[in-house]
Every structure is written in structure tokens, then in C-alpha cells.
Amino acid sequence: MTRKKTLKDFAPEDLEYELTERFTDRSFRRGMTMSEMELLIWRACGMENPAALRTLNSMLARIPLEAATGKLCPKCGKRVPVKAKDREREIRTMAGRVTLKRNYHYCETCQLGFYPLDRTLELPEEGELTAEMEKRVLDFALNDVYGECAARWRVHYAEPASDNLFRRVVSRVGAHCMAVDQQVLQEELKPAPEAAPDALVVEMDGSMLPIRGPEPWKEAKVGVIYRHDGETQRPVPGSARYVAVVNGLGEFAPVFEDALRVERAEEVHTVLWLGDGAVGNWRLAEQLLPDAIQILDWYHALQHAVECGKVVLGEESPMLPLWQERSTQLLAAGEPAAFIDELMACVPLLPRRSRKESLEALDGLVRYYRANQHRMRYALYREAGYPIASGAAESAHRHVLQVRMKRAGQHWSMPNARKLAMLRGALRTGGALGLYDGIQRARKRSRAPAHYWRRGHFRYAREGTRERRRCLAASN
Numbered sequence: 424m425t426r427k428k429t430l431k432d433f434a435p436e437d438l439e440y441e442l443t444e445r446f447t448d449r450s451f452r453r454g455m456t457m458s459e460m461e462l463l464i465w466r467a468c469g470m471e472n473p474a475a476l477r478t479l480n481s482m483l484a485r486i487p488l489e490a491a492t493g494k495l496c497p498k499c500g501k502r503v504p505v506k507a508k509d510r511e512r513e514i515r516t517m518a519g520r521v522t523l524k525r526n527y528h529y530c531e532t533c534q535l536g537f538y539p540l541d542r543t544l545e546l547p548e549e550g551e552l553t554a555e556m557e558k559r560v561l562d563f564a565l566n567d568v569y570g571e572c573a574a575r576w577r578v579h580y581a582e583p584a585s586d587n588l589f590r591r592v593v594s595r596v597g598a599h600c601m602a603v604d605q606q607v608l609q610e611e612l613k614p615a616p617e618a619a620p621d622a623l624v625v626e627m628d629g630s631m632l633p634i635r636g637p638e639p640w641k642e643a644k645v646g647v648i649y650r651h652d653g654e655t656q657r658p659v660p661g662s663a664r665y666v667a668v669v670n671g672l673g674e675f676a677p678v679f680e681d682a683l684r685v686e687r688a689e690e691v692h693t694v695l696w697l698g699d700g701a702v703g704n705w706r707l708a709e710q711l712l713p714d715a716i717q718i719l720d721w722y723h724a725l726q727h728a729v730e731c732g733k734v735v736l737g738e739e740s741p742m743l744p745l746w747q748e749r750s751t752q753l754l755a756a757g758e759p760a761a762f763i764d765e766l767m768a769c770v771p772l773l774p775r776r777s778r779k780e781s782l783e784a785l786d787g788l789v790r791y792y793r794a795n796q797h798r799m800r801y802a803l804y805r806e807a808g809y810p811i812a813s814g815a816a817e818s819a820h821r822h823v824l825q826v827r828m829k830r831a832g833q834h835w836s837m838p839n840a841r842k843l844a845m846l847r848g849a850l851r852t853g854g855a856l857g858l859y860d861g862i863q864r865a866r867k868r869s870r871a872p873a874h875y876w877r878r879g880h881f882r883y884a885r886e887g888t889r890e891r892r893r894c895l896a897a898s899n
């Protein structure tokens with residue numbers, strides 16, 4: 424009877440091989456994805472080293488040879504024959520570079536080519552990286568300029584990554600992020616609430632990004648949605664969703680609507696829509712959530728009064744602080760009509776020297792307040808514990824877009840600006856750990872037949888959606 428060999432029985436030169444085989448025996452199962460193998464090996468052997476690479480190759484060698492029979496087309500489900508055998512793909516894994524040989528199938532009906540092995544391993548369809556590597560490259564690329572990413576990469580990894588690799592990954596994953604159903608994406612990035620929350624706060628704001636080409640600046644819209652806790656009268660921590668879209672309201676609206684739907688905005692008892700005085704903002708509020716309580720941002724309301732005071736009294740006037748104090752009082756009282764009356768009472772008292780400018784300034788302020796009267800009941804809002812400042816949207820511009828996209832010397836092409844803005848919004852919603860996998864899950868779900876995932880439909884800006892899809896097609 425033969426005794427099972429223990430590790431002592433092996434010559435040193437055979438030991439490594441034996442250890443690898445034992446590890447593989449224990450760990451390998453059929454149908455494993457590349458990520459599962461990489462993560463397992465990472466924990467056991469680290470990454471980018473000979474033992475890790477040997478183990479990965481040993482695992483890949485256990486995948487049964489592909490039979491040259493027909494395989495099901497991922498689109499129509501019909502069985503289609505092999506078109507080419509043993510096509511090689513070199514791919515960079517966490518363990519090192521490996522070369523895979525896989526069969527290529529082509530469906531004539533769908534005009535779709537596919538590699539069954541790539542799909543089993545869940546490798547990205549394109550590119551030179553496994554999903555685990557792509558995830559890491561993306562994390563760098565979304566948080567720093569590409570040159571700096573390449574430098575910082577070397578702190579963590581032995582094999583360098585070029586500026587261009589970061590750029591390509593943003594382009595690839597950004598295209599996926601834009602192409603998926605945005606409602607599904609929002610659900611995958613952050614779970615929908617189980618029940619409609621008591622109160623929801625909705626804010627949006629625009630700012631400009633530097634763009635290459637004839638128009639040097641393009642507007643980016645950022646929307647923020649968060650749950651409001653009626654008891655503490657504070658935002659529910661971790662509940663914020665961000666949507667960032669370059670190129671105006673038409674493209675922003677349908678994406679924002681999808682995010683609102685995930686938060687069940689239509690079932691929520693109290694929706695507060697905060698914004699500055701921009702007309703488009705309120706128009707969108709009325710179209711998407713006609714029952715929302717609209718609130719004019721407190722600081723914008725006050726700022727307008729102060730600017731008017733500067734014109735009427737003069738920039739250096741010692742009366743300005745008094746003007747500001749009185750404006751604050753009248754605004755806080757929440758009766759814009761009384762404020763307007765008091766402003767009108769100033770008209771006969773206007774200094775003759777600057778009468779025309781002063782009249783214009785007063786007129787502008789009165790019109791602004793008249794248009795927004797019903798959004799300025801600040802006393803009431805405070806009593807109810809509602810927020811009155813749209814600081815979340817304004818700070819979102821900084822932490823979603825500007826920290827990455829408005830750095831010295833940056834000028835974006837439109838397709839890249841669109842993709843990066845979308846990805847940055849998704850990153851802030853899903854977090855660093857959830858982003859990449861969230862996008863991949865959304866892609867899988869979006870590929871299922873439309874009726875499977877689509878519960879509602881766009882009410883607003885169908886044009887915008889088409890436009891978005893068309894631009895996407897053109898950029899690829």
C-alpha cells in the first residue's frame with residue numbers, strides 16, 4: 424500500500440509545482456470567472472509574482488477544452504457554429520500577463536461575433552485588461568489627471584500603466600455607463616429604498632466645463648437627490664444620488680427622471696425641490712414632479728437683495744449693512760409681498776444722480792421676487808424643518824465635476840467630457856467599491872429584453888434621450 428506523499432517527500436525543485444497543484448485542486452471549480460480566480464490567488468500568493476502567475480496558469484489549464492460545437496448566440500439564442508478556432512488574446516491579470524486561446528463564433532442573423540470562453544470568464548469584450556485590472560485602472564483615472572495616474576500607479580504595482588491606458592479605460596467604461604438604462608444603473612449603484620421615504624430633497628444646478636472646439640465652454644448639469652429625516656431635520660446620511668450630464672437640460676432631464684423614479688419620488692409625501700431662480704429649473708420641476716414644494720435657495724434670494732442695495736445706495740455706502748439686515752428680516756418673515764411693498768416705497772426716495780440705474784435694479788429685484796413669491800415662504804419652511812439652502816447641488820459641482828474636470832490647462836472633447844461626467848456622478852452615488860461592478864450588473868440587466876426591466880417610460884424630453892444615444896453612437 425502506498426502512503427500519500429507529504430511535502431517532505433518532494434525535492435525542492437518539485438515543491439513549488441506540488442504546492443501550486445494542491446492549491447489548484449482545492450480551489451478550482453468549473454465555471455469560475457477570471458475575477459474569482461484572480462482574487463483567490465491574490466489572497467494566497469499576492470499579485471504580479473511568479474507563484475501567482477503559475478497558479479493562475481494552472482487554473483486556466485483546468486478549464487475543459489472548448490468543444491468545436493455550436494454555441495448559443497447571446498442575443499437571439501440560436502445555436503451558431505465556430506467561425507475560427509483558437510484565437511489568441513493576451514490579457515493583463517492581477518497575477519501577470521496570460522495568453523488565452525478561444526473559439527470565435529459568429530451569428531449571421533444578429534451580425535454578432537462572440538467568444539464563449541470570454542463570456543464564461545466574464546472578461547471585458549474589449550481591451551487588454553481583466554475586469555479586476557480594469558476596475559483598478561478606472562479607480563485611478565476617475566480621481567486624478569492621467570499623467571498623475573501613471574505616476575501613482577507605480578506606487579502600487581510593478582508593471583507600469585501608460586497615460587493612454589487610463590484614457591482608454593475611461594472611454595470604454597464611460598461608453599458602457601452611458602449606454603445602459605439609467606434607472607437600472609441607479610438601482611445597481613445604490614439600492615432603491617424599500618418604502619418611499621417621508622421626505623425627499625431634490626436640487627439641481629448648472630456650471631461650465633472647458634471644452635475643445637468652437638464653443639470653449641459647455642454647461643454641465645448636476646442633480647442631487649437625498650432623503651430628508653423629518654425628526655432630526657437633517658439629510659439621511661449616505662442617501663444622496665448624483666446625476667451629472669454635459670450639454671444642457673434636454674439631455675439631463677431623462678437621466679434625472681430615472682434617478683427620481685428609483686427614489687420613488689412620486690410616492691413620497693413631501694418632495695422639496697430647491698434651486699436658484701433659473702427658469703429651466705422650475706420648468707423641469709413642474710414637468711417631473713408637479714406636486715413638489717418649490718423653494719428658492721435662501722442665499723440666492725438674499726444675494727439679489729444685496730446686489731440691488733449696492734446699486735441703489737452705492738458700493739461703499741455705510742447704509743449697506745442695514746439694507747442687508749432689513750432684507751434678511753423681511754425674507755425670514757416669509758412674506759415676499761411685504762418685502763416688495765417696502766422696496767416699492769423706496770422709489771420716490773431714489774437719489775437723482777443714479778435714478779435710472781437704481782430704478783432698473785429695483786425693478787429687476789421686484790420682478791425676481793414676484794416670479795418666485797410662492798417659493799419664498801421661508802418662515803413656513805423653517806417651521807416645518809425643511810432645508811432652505813441648495814448647498815448640496817453647489818458643493819456637488821465641486822466634488823462631482825470640478826475636482827477632476829476643471830483643473831488648470833484641461834480642455835475636454837465633448838465625447839470624453841460626457842463620459843467622464845457620467846462616471847463621476849456614478850462614482851459619487853455608488854462609491855469607489857461599488858462603481859465598476861454596479862455598471863457591469865446594469866449592463867447585464869439592460870441586455871435583457873426591454874419589458875423585463877423597464878417599468879415606466881419617459882414623460883419628458885424623449886428628444887433628449889435620442890440625442891444622447893445618437894451622440895454616443897457618433898462618439899464610438
Ligand SMILES: [Zn+2]
Nearest residue numbers: 496499530533
Ligand atoms: Zn443571434
